[in-house]
Amino acid sequence: MNFKIPESVLVVIYTPEKEVLLMERADRPGFWQSVTGSRDTVDEPLRTTALREVREETGIDAAQYALTDWQLSNVYEIYPVWRHRYAPGVTHNTEHVFGLCLPVRQPVTLAPREHLQYQWLPWQEAADRCFSASNAEAILLLPDFIPA
Known part of the structure; x- marks a missing residue:
């Protein structure tokens, strides 16, 4: 079995008006999130992981827009329901945060095995969801990354 690497990206996709894209997980209806995904290999650059995950989950070519490494990382405990995807004994993941600014809302092509639906929401409502x-x-933190 190929285990997931416990290092991932979180990509907050947004517009200059602070509208944020969220997607509902297929394996956990009611769970809404931004684009997330693990490195394919231990030496895959994080930017490459972010570009790949955005394309896989949304159909958007992030290389055409402003993809920014926010220089933030979070270490968190992997939810027990998903721990079987990792090597035995792995309990924590390091998540690196990126932002992707699109000039306007874009239609999204969801990966049906990953997400059920998507919504563009005002940033505070998206955070609450x-x-x-x-x-x-x-x-x-989005307002800190949008030029005034």
Whole structure:
């Protein structure tokens, strides 16, 4: 079995008007999140992981827009329901936060095995909707990353 690498990216996709894209997880209906995903290999650059995950989960080519490493990382305990995806004994993941600014809302092509639906929401409402505390915290930092 190929185990997931316990290092991932979180990509907050947003517009200059602070509208944020959230997607509902297919394996956990009611759980809303930004784009997330683990490195494919231990030496995959985090930016490459972010670009790949955005394309896989939304169909958006993030290389055409402003993808920024927010220089933030979170270490959190992996939810027990998903721990079987990691090597035995792995209990924590390090998540690196990126922001992707799109000029306007874009239609999204969801990966049906991963997400059921998507919504563009005002940033504070999006933060309230997230099931993940680190995802909500990243969204609440959004005003710090948008030029005035």
